[in-house]
Amino acid sequence: MAINTKYQSVVSEKTEGGTTYKETFYGTRAEMEELRDSLEMGVATDYGYRRRATVTQGAGAIYECAVEYSSTANDSNVVGPSDDFDKVTCTLDTGVMSVPLESLENYRTNWNYYLITSASTDEDVIPPFWETEKTTIIPEAYSGDYRWIKNISDLPTEKNPETGVSWEIVKEPTKPGVEAVDRITAVVTETCYFRTDKQASNFVVGRLNKIKAAYPTDTFGIVGGNWKCDRATVNWNGKKWVATLTYTHSGDDKGWDKDLYEEATI
Numbered sequence: 001m002a003i004n005t006k007y008q009s010v011v012s013e014k015t016e017g018g019t020t021y022k023e024t025f026y027g028t029r030a031e032m033e034e035l036r037d038s039l040e041m042g043v044a045t046d047y048g049y050r051r052r053a054t055v056t057q058g059a060g061a062i063y064e065c066a067v068e069y070s071s072t073a074n075d076s077n078v079v080g081p082s083d084d085f086d087k088v089t090c091t092l093d094t095g096v097m098s099v100p101l102e103s104l105e106n107y108r109t110n111w112n113y114y115l116i117t118s119a120s121t122d123e124d125v126i127p128p129f130w131e132t133e134k135t136t137i138i139p140e141a142y143s144g145d146y147r148w149i150k151n152i153s154d155l156p157t158e159k160n161p162e163t164g165v166s167w168e169i170v171k172e173p174t175k176p177g178v179e180a181v182d183r184i185t186a187v188v189t190e191t192c193y194f195r196t197d198k199q200a201s202n203f204v205v206g207r208l209n210k211i212k213a214a215y216p217t218d219t220f221g222i223v224g225g226n227w228k229c230d231r232a233t234v235n236w237n238g239k240k241w242v243a244t245l246t247y248t249h250s251g252d253d254k255g256w257d258k259d260l261y262e263e264a265t266i
Helices: 029-038 197-204
Strands: 011-015 018-027 048-057 063-072 089-100 114-117 146-149 168-171 180-194 227-236 241-249
Touching: 018 029, 018 048, 029 048, 029 063, 180 197, 197 227, 197 241
Parallel strands: none
Antiparallel strands: 011 018, 018 063, 048 063, 089 180, 114 146, 114 168, 180 241, 227 241
Protein backbone atom coordinates (compact mmCIF):
# COMPACT_ATOMS: atom_id res chain seq x y z
CA MET A 1 0.00 0.00 0.00
CA ALA A 2 1.36 3.41 -0.93
CA ILE A 3 1.44 6.34 1.48
CA ASN A 4 -1.55 8.62 0.90
CA THR A 5 -2.95 11.77 2.47
CA LYS A 6 -6.13 11.08 4.41
CA TYR A 7 -9.18 12.75 2.91
CA GLN A 8 -10.15 16.00 4.67
CA SER A 9 -7.33 15.57 7.19
CA VAL A 10 -5.49 18.83 6.50
CA VAL A 11 -6.12 21.42 9.20
CA SER A 12 -4.51 24.86 9.06
CA GLU A 13 -5.15 27.51 11.70
CA LYS A 14 -3.83 31.01 12.25
CA THR A 15 -4.24 32.99 15.46
CA GLU A 16 -2.66 36.12 16.87
CA GLY A 17 -0.08 33.88 18.51
CA GLY A 18 1.01 32.10 15.36
CA THR A 19 -0.02 29.24 13.05
CA THR A 20 -0.63 25.51 13.33
CA TYR A 21 -0.82 22.92 10.57
CA LYS A 22 -1.70 19.24 10.69
CA GLU A 23 -1.74 16.63 7.95
CA THR A 24 -2.56 12.94 8.30
CA PHE A 25 -1.27 10.13 6.09
CA TYR A 26 -2.39 6.52 5.94
CA GLY A 27 -0.91 3.18 4.89
CA THR A 28 0.38 0.02 6.52
CA ARG A 29 1.77 0.07 10.03
CA ALA A 30 5.31 -0.39 8.74
CA GLU A 31 4.90 2.48 6.27
CA MET A 32 3.53 4.84 8.90
CA GLU A 33 6.23 4.00 11.43
CA GLU A 34 8.88 4.43 8.75
CA LEU A 35 7.40 7.81 7.81
CA ARG A 36 7.32 8.91 11.45
CA ASP A 37 10.94 7.82 12.05
CA SER A 38 12.15 9.59 8.91
CA LEU A 39 10.85 12.98 9.99
CA GLU A 40 13.22 15.24 11.90
CA MET A 41 11.50 17.24 14.60
CA GLY A 42 12.13 20.92 15.30
CA VAL A 43 13.15 21.86 11.75
CA ALA A 44 11.61 24.76 9.86
CA THR A 45 9.37 23.92 6.92
CA ASP A 46 6.84 25.77 4.80
CA TYR A 47 4.20 24.70 7.33
CA GLY A 48 6.06 25.93 10.38
CA TYR A 49 8.35 24.03 12.71
CA ARG A 50 7.69 20.29 12.69
CA ARG A 51 6.66 19.48 16.26
CA ARG A 52 5.10 16.01 16.41
CA ALA A 53 4.43 12.84 14.38
CA THR A 54 1.97 10.36 15.87
CA VAL A 55 1.09 6.88 14.59
CA THR A 56 -2.33 5.45 15.43
CA GLN A 57 -4.37 2.52 14.19
CA GLY A 58 -7.28 3.36 11.94
CA ALA A 59 -9.65 0.82 10.44
CA GLY A 60 -8.37 -2.75 10.60
CA ALA A 61 -4.86 -3.00 9.12
CA ILE A 62 -4.80 0.66 8.11
CA TYR A 63 -2.63 2.94 10.24
CA GLU A 64 -2.40 6.71 10.29
CA CYS A 65 0.47 9.12 10.88
CA ALA A 66 -0.51 12.65 11.94
CA VAL A 67 2.24 15.24 11.42
CA GLU A 68 1.88 18.53 13.24
CA TYR A 69 3.59 21.88 12.68
CA SER A 70 3.41 25.18 14.48
CA SER A 71 5.08 28.58 14.53
CA THR A 72 4.75 31.72 16.55
CA ALA A 73 4.20 35.22 15.23
CA ASN A 74 7.93 35.84 15.72
CA ASP A 75 9.04 33.02 13.40
CA SER A 76 9.56 35.28 10.40
CA ASN A 77 11.58 32.71 8.45
CA VAL A 78 8.66 30.28 8.21
CA VAL A 79 6.13 30.79 5.44
CA GLY A 80 2.85 29.13 4.60
CA PRO A 81 2.32 26.01 2.48
CA SER A 82 3.94 26.25 -0.93
CA ASP A 83 2.72 24.99 -4.29
CA ASP A 84 6.34 24.54 -5.39
CA PHE A 85 6.55 20.96 -4.12
CA ASP A 86 7.00 18.22 -6.73
CA LYS A 87 7.29 20.75 -9.57
CA VAL A 88 10.44 20.36 -11.64
CA THR A 89 12.24 23.46 -12.92
CA CYS A 90 15.17 23.39 -15.33
CA THR A 91 18.17 25.57 -16.08
CA LEU A 92 20.44 25.43 -19.12
CA ASP A 93 24.21 25.71 -18.95
CA THR A 94 27.16 24.55 -21.01
CA GLY A 95 29.86 22.05 -20.23
CA VAL A 96 33.10 20.83 -21.76
CA MET A 97 33.89 17.21 -22.46
CA SER A 98 37.02 15.72 -23.97
CA VAL A 99 36.63 13.58 -27.08
CA PRO A 100 39.42 11.56 -28.76
CA LEU A 101 40.83 12.75 -32.07
CA GLU A 102 39.81 9.47 -33.67
CA SER A 103 36.13 10.30 -33.14
CA LEU A 104 36.29 13.39 -35.36
CA GLU A 105 34.85 13.10 -38.84
CA ASN A 106 37.90 14.63 -40.54
CA TYR A 107 40.45 12.70 -38.46
CA ARG A 108 43.67 11.54 -40.14
CA THR A 109 46.13 9.02 -38.69
CA ASN A 110 49.04 11.33 -39.43
CA TRP A 111 47.72 13.77 -36.80
CA ASN A 112 49.02 11.76 -33.85
CA TYR A 113 51.00 8.82 -35.29
CA TYR A 114 54.53 8.47 -36.59
CA LEU A 115 54.97 6.71 -39.92
CA ILE A 116 58.03 4.45 -39.97
CA THR A 117 59.58 2.51 -42.80
CA SER A 118 62.13 -0.20 -43.47
CA ALA A 119 61.92 0.03 -47.24
CA SER A 120 65.08 -1.10 -49.03
CA THR A 121 65.78 2.23 -50.69
CA ASP A 122 68.36 4.93 -50.20
CA GLU A 123 65.68 7.62 -50.36
CA ASP A 124 62.72 7.93 -48.00
CA VAL A 125 59.50 7.72 -49.97
CA ILE A 126 56.27 9.18 -48.56
CA PRO A 127 53.48 6.80 -49.57
CA PRO A 128 50.20 8.32 -50.80
CA PHE A 129 48.14 6.80 -47.95
CA TRP A 130 49.99 9.00 -45.41
CA GLU A 131 47.79 11.99 -46.26
CA THR A 132 44.41 10.22 -46.34
CA GLU A 133 44.49 7.20 -43.99
CA LYS A 134 42.11 7.24 -40.99
CA THR A 135 43.20 4.01 -39.31
CA THR A 136 46.50 2.34 -38.42
CA ILE A 137 45.91 -0.38 -41.00
CA ILE A 138 48.57 -0.16 -43.69
CA PRO A 139 47.31 -0.80 -47.25
CA GLU A 140 48.37 -4.25 -48.44
CA ALA A 141 50.74 -2.91 -51.12
CA TYR A 142 52.80 -1.17 -48.40
CA SER A 143 52.25 -3.45 -45.41
CA GLY A 144 55.72 -5.01 -45.47
CA ASP A 145 57.63 -1.74 -45.47
CA TYR A 146 55.58 0.71 -43.39
CA ARG A 147 53.99 0.92 -39.95
CA TRP A 148 52.22 3.47 -37.77
CA ILE A 149 53.51 3.93 -34.21
CA LYS A 150 52.13 6.16 -31.46
CA ASN A 151 55.40 6.83 -29.62
CA ILE A 152 59.07 6.97 -30.60
CA SER A 153 59.74 4.27 -27.99
CA ASP A 154 57.63 1.92 -30.12
CA LEU A 155 60.21 2.05 -32.94
CA PRO A 156 61.43 -1.55 -33.46
CA THR A 157 65.09 -2.10 -32.69
CA GLU A 158 65.38 -5.17 -34.89
CA LYS A 159 65.74 -5.06 -38.64
CA ASN A 160 62.94 -5.99 -40.99
CA PRO A 161 63.57 -9.70 -41.68
CA GLU A 162 62.17 -9.34 -45.20
CA THR A 163 64.36 -6.43 -46.28
CA GLY A 164 67.21 -6.59 -43.79
CA VAL A 165 66.78 -2.83 -43.27
CA SER A 166 66.39 -1.09 -39.90
CA TRP A 167 63.18 0.77 -39.12
CA GLU A 168 63.28 4.56 -39.13
CA ILE A 169 60.83 7.43 -38.86
CA VAL A 170 59.84 8.75 -42.24
CA LYS A 171 57.11 11.18 -41.09
CA GLU A 172 56.36 12.74 -37.71
CA PRO A 173 52.83 13.55 -36.48
CA THR A 174 51.33 16.76 -37.78
CA LYS A 175 49.66 17.41 -34.40
CA PRO A 176 52.16 15.94 -31.93
CA GLY A 177 50.95 15.47 -28.37
CA VAL A 178 47.29 16.09 -29.19
CA GLU A 179 45.07 13.13 -28.32
CA ALA A 180 41.72 14.81 -27.64
CA VAL A 181 39.78 17.99 -28.27
CA ASP A 182 37.22 19.91 -26.22
CA ARG A 183 33.59 19.69 -27.22
CA ILE A 184 31.12 22.20 -25.80
CA THR A 185 27.83 20.56 -24.93
CA ALA A 186 24.55 21.45 -23.25
CA VAL A 187 23.96 20.76 -19.56
CA VAL A 188 20.46 20.81 -18.07
CA THR A 189 19.89 20.85 -14.32
CA GLU A 190 16.52 19.74 -12.96
CA THR A 191 15.50 21.07 -9.55
CA CYS A 192 12.57 19.86 -7.48
CA TYR A 193 11.44 20.62 -3.89
CA PHE A 194 10.13 18.06 -1.42
CA ARG A 195 8.77 17.94 2.11
CA THR A 196 11.00 15.04 3.25
CA ASP A 197 14.54 13.91 2.57
CA LYS A 198 13.24 10.49 1.57
CA GLN A 199 11.06 11.97 -1.16
CA ALA A 200 14.01 13.98 -2.45
CA SER A 201 16.28 10.92 -2.41
CA ASN A 202 13.72 8.89 -4.32
CA PHE A 203 13.75 11.58 -7.01
CA VAL A 204 17.46 11.14 -7.72
CA VAL A 205 18.13 7.47 -6.92
CA GLY A 206 18.99 5.09 -9.76
CA ARG A 207 19.88 7.74 -12.34
CA LEU A 208 23.57 8.55 -11.84
CA ASN A 209 25.79 7.80 -14.84
CA LYS A 210 22.81 6.45 -16.73
CA ILE A 211 21.08 7.57 -19.91
CA LYS A 212 17.60 8.93 -19.33
CA ALA A 213 15.08 7.16 -21.53
CA ALA A 214 13.05 10.37 -21.77
CA TYR A 215 14.72 13.73 -22.15
CA PRO A 216 15.03 16.04 -19.12
CA THR A 217 11.80 17.89 -18.41
CA ASP A 218 12.96 20.82 -20.55
CA THR A 219 15.65 20.48 -23.24
CA PHE A 220 15.43 24.12 -24.35
CA GLY A 221 14.88 23.13 -27.98
CA ILE A 222 17.93 20.84 -28.20
CA VAL A 223 17.11 17.79 -30.32
CA GLY A 224 19.00 14.66 -31.34
CA GLY A 225 21.40 12.55 -29.31
CA ASN A 226 20.54 11.70 -25.71
CA TRP A 227 21.28 12.78 -22.13
CA LYS A 228 23.29 11.19 -19.30
CA CYS A 229 22.90 12.01 -15.62
CA ASP A 230 26.30 13.12 -14.31
CA ARG A 231 25.45 14.65 -10.93
CA ALA A 232 22.80 14.45 -8.23
CA THR A 233 22.42 16.36 -4.96
CA VAL A 234 19.97 16.47 -2.06
CA ASN A 235 20.12 19.25 0.50
CA TRP A 236 18.01 21.19 3.00
CA ASN A 237 17.71 24.91 2.21
CA GLY A 238 16.14 25.85 5.52
CA LYS A 239 12.57 25.49 4.27
CA LYS A 240 12.48 22.61 1.79
CA TRP A 241 14.43 19.55 0.72
CA VAL A 242 16.02 20.37 -2.62
CA ALA A 243 16.89 17.62 -5.12
CA THR A 244 18.87 18.33 -8.29
CA LEU A 245 19.83 16.19 -11.26
CA THR A 246 22.35 17.36 -13.84
CA TYR A 247 22.16 15.92 -17.36
CA THR A 248 24.86 16.27 -20.02
CA HIS A 249 23.93 16.08 -23.68
CA SER A 250 25.87 13.62 -25.82
CA GLY A 251 27.03 16.44 -28.06
CA ASP A 252 26.07 14.70 -31.30
CA ASP A 253 23.23 12.73 -32.86
CA LYS A 254 24.93 9.40 -32.12
CA GLY A 255 24.15 9.75 -28.43
CA TRP A 256 25.89 8.22 -25.46
CA ASP A 257 26.92 4.65 -26.24
CA LYS A 258 24.29 2.31 -24.82
CA ASP A 259 26.86 -0.50 -24.72
CA LEU A 260 28.79 1.54 -22.15
CA TYR A 261 26.00 3.25 -20.19
CA GLU A 262 22.74 1.82 -18.89
CA GLU A 263 19.39 3.43 -19.45
CA ALA A 264 17.65 4.71 -16.32
CA THR A 265 14.36 2.96 -15.67
CA ILE A 266 12.79 5.92 -13.88
